[in-house]
Amino acid sequence: MIQKLKKSETLSRLLEPDESIRKIWLDHVLNYSEEFLNTVNDRNAFNEYSEEQINAIKFDISENPETITDIISQIEKDIDIPGLNPASGGHLGYIPGGGVYPTALGDYLADVFNKYAGIYYAGPGAVKLENSLIRWMCSIIGFPKTALGNLTSGGSIATLIAIATARDAQNITSKNVSKSVIYLTEQAHHSVEKAIRISGLNEAIIRYVPMTEDFRMNTDVLRNMVKNDKDSGLNPFLLVAAAGTTDTGAIDPLDDIAEIAKQNNMWMHTDAAYGGFFILLDAEKNKFKGIEKSDSVTIDPHKGLFLSYGLGAVLIKDVKALNKTHQYQANYMQDKVETFTEPSPADLSPELTKHFRGLRMWLPLKLLGLKPFKAALEEKLLLTRYFYEKIQKTGFEVGPFPDLSVMIYRYVPDNRDANDFNLQLVEDVKKDGKVFISSTRINGDVWLRLAVLSFRTHKSTIDYTITVLKKSVEKQTKGL
Numbered sequence: 004m005i006q007k008l009k010k011s012e013t014l015s016r017l018l019e020p021d022e023s024i025r026k027i028w029l030d031h032v033l034n035y036s037e038e039f040l041n042t043v044n045d046r047n048a049f050n051e052y053s054e055e056q057i058n059a060i061k062f063d064i065s066e067n068p069e070t071i072t073d074i075i076s077q078i079e080k081d082i083d084i085p086g087l088n089p090a091s092g093g094h095l096g097y098i099p100g101g102g103v104y105p106t107a108l109g110d111y112l113a114d115v116f117n118k119y120a121g122i123y124y125a126g127p128g129a130v131k132l133e134n135s136l137i138r139w140m141c142s143i144i145g146f147p148k149t150a151l152g153n154l155t156s157g158g159s160i161a162t163l164i165a166i167a168t169a170r171d172a173q174n175i176t177s178k179n180v181s182k183s184v185i186y187l188t189e190q191a192h193h194s195v196e197k198a199i200r201i202s203g204l205n206e207a208i209i210r211y212v213p214m215t216e217d218f219r220m221n222t223d224v225l226r227n228m229v230k231n232d233k234d235s236g237l238n239p240f241l242l243v244a245a246a247g248t249t250d251t252g253a254i255d256p257l258d259d260i261a262e263i264a265k266q267n268n269m270w271m272h273t274d275a276a277y278g279g280f281f282i283l284l285d286a287e288k289n290k291f292k293g294i295e296k297s298d299s300v301t302i303d304p305h306k307g308l309f310l311s312y313g314l315g316a317v318l319i320k321d322v323k324a325l326n327k328t329h330q331y332q333a334n335y336m337q338d339k340v341e342t343f344t345e346p347s348p349a350d351l352s353p354e355l356t357k358h359f360r361g362l363r364m365w366l367p368l369k370l371l372g373l374k375p376f377k378a379a380l381e382e383k384l385l386l387t388r389y390f391y392e393k394i395q396k397t398g399f400e401v402g403p404f405p406d407l408s409v410m411i412y413r414y415v416p417d418n419r420d421a422n423d424f425n426l427q428l429v430e431d432v433k434k435d436g437k438v439f440i441s442s443t444r445i446n447g448d449v450w451l452r453l454a455v456l457s458f459r460t461h462k463s464t465i466d467y468t469i470t471v472l473k474k475s476v477e478k479q480t481k482g483l
């Protein structure tokens with residue numbers, strides 16, 4: 004027994020590398036990350052790869068260790084290089100974020116000391132820090148002091164928490180779900196429909212509210228739809244608005260939607276995952292009027308605050324509703340001390356043991372101050388407006404004038420199928436690799452999207468994008 008114990012202790016102690024080993028590992032990691040950061044502006048936004056190449060990759064686990072040198076070279080070759088480079092300022096597709104460096108330092112520290120941020124009793128400082136960040140986000144959108152929420156891994160989980168909370172607050176159960184109605188537009192992010200399904204609301208009636216020409220929810224039609232549904236004995240209970248849609252960056256008429264929600268005792272959820280942080284800019288605040296009347300809001304620091312992926316937030320006006328859906332008692336948790344000053348994330352979300360993800364947000368904000376974040380947000384808006392003007396001069400059609408930093412545009416050639424032509428533009432830009440754009444389909448037409456939200460995107464990136472697009476148009480029209 005003692006013999007066996009000794010042997011296992013000797014081996015298990017390998018889990019605690021000494022200072023000299025820690026230094027070697029850290030040096031390698033630092034060398035790699037420094038090399039990455041020093042060359043990030045020269046790197047492609049997209050590297051093409053083949054299926055065979057990825058099929059050949061092995062990430063197998065064995066009994067024996069490998070060297071840090073080998074492991075890092077595999078990370079570079081098999082993970083870092085192929086596909087999209089979201090850290091690139093040339094990432095102008097989907098919704099970029101970027102990954103400001105101090106996010107990594109926050110994660111590093113949180114992971115080294117592994118502070119438990121799930122329950123106040125165990126980590127009062129960590130819980131208070133996370134709650135403070137949530138309260139700060141509540142205050143910027145104009146929620147009252149009583150509001151709180153949860154730091155999540157991203158916007159999709161944030162929305163899931165909000166929808167489940169709305170379900171319980173509105174007393175939707177198996178008895179009335181099939182008569183209950185949810186309203187959203189076709190421009191709603193697909194994570195909303197996912198959340199509806201996962202939270203057991205698949206049998207509810209989903210109404211797609213028509214939009215005005217600028218892709219905003221048409222509230223005149225909405226008002227009638229709700230009235231008709233009520234008149235026919237249905238139970239309208241949830242309205243989902245968007246403050247910055249993924250396709251066009253449009254902000255729904257939030258104030259009107261809030262009014263309709265209030266008159267009909269419905270829960271209003273606003274998806275501000277992409278657009279929310281633009282409210283920090285005084286000049287843009289007005290566009291968000293009414294967001295403070297929402298019952299819940301999704302907002303993504305890993306988008307609008309340029310953090311590395313892994314941080315979204317749900318903000319709930321009535322914290323009791325959030326608690327009602329997510330609190331649970333267990334015998335093995337009996338030592339937990341109830342506190343009413345700082346609610347515990349474990350009582351406000353599905354998670355128990357969780358990453359102390361507040362530190363990855365707090366550290367960048369503390370180290371840099373808010374000013375450069377606001378400047379970067381303003382720069383993204385200006386760059387989008389700059390592109391909007393310039394690309395028209397190049398012969399492209401554009402969609403509505405951008406509310407925020409996402410817009411749509413396309414080239415309509417003579418005597419050619421416009422959809423094929425624009426898809427080929429995406430391919431040509433991808434082949435070039437320096438910048439990355441994505442496309443979408445609206446009423447059957449292919450539109451190209453410009454989404455400017457990386458803190459590394461600057462005027463030179465936009466000018467370059469226009470040049471590549473121009474070249475591809477010339478190549479296609481000349482049939483080269």
Ligand SMILES: *Cc1c(COP(=O)(O)O)cnc(C)c1O
Pocket residue numbers: 098156157158159160192194245247248249274275276277278303315
């Ligand atoms: C990105 C996005 C989401 C989903 O958030 P994730 O952080 O990707 O899970 C939801 N809604 C909108 C409008 C988004 O842009």
